[in-house]
Amino acid sequence: MSDPLWMVRFRPGVVGERWRMVHLVPVPDPAAIPVTVGDCVRVLLALCGQQFAPGEAELLSRQAGAPCEVCLALLEHASVEGW
Ligand SMILES: [Zn+2]
Numbered sequence: 001m002s003d004p005l006w007m008v009r010f011r012p013g014v015v016g017e018r019w020r021m022v023h024l025v026p027v028p029d030p031a032a033i034p035v036t037v038g039d040c041v042r043v044l045l046a047l048c049g050q051q052f053a054p055g056e057a058e059l060l061s062r063q064a065g066a067p068c069e070v071c072l073a074l075l076e077h078a079s080v081e082g083w
Contacts, residue, residue: 004026004027005024005025005026005027005047006024006026006027007023007024007025007059008022008023008024008044008046008052008057008058008059009021009022009057009058009060009065010056010057010058011055011056011057011058014056021067021068022060022063022064022065022067023047023048023050023052024047024048024068024071024075025045025046025052026045026047028044044057046071047070047074047075048068048070048071
């Protein structure tokens with residue numbers, strides 16, 4: 001069993017296009033503080049350590065754009081459906 005992951009990147013305009021790689025973010029425990037990406041109410045933390053402040057992130061339903069190489073390297077301990 002591995003923890004589910006979200007594919008998350010910065011929304012357009014938050015950072016430059018070259019920084020909009022797709023990061024892997026462990027899905028927050030639903031029993032914890034409610035989180036909605038898009039109207040994110042707390043900081044999300046990617047595997048590589050990249051933080052997404054509330055309102056900065058967009059959640060991808062499938063792979064799109066360039067993946068974060070650091071997150072991919074750390075993926076061996078996790079899994080993403082469809083990656
Ligand atoms: Zn990353």
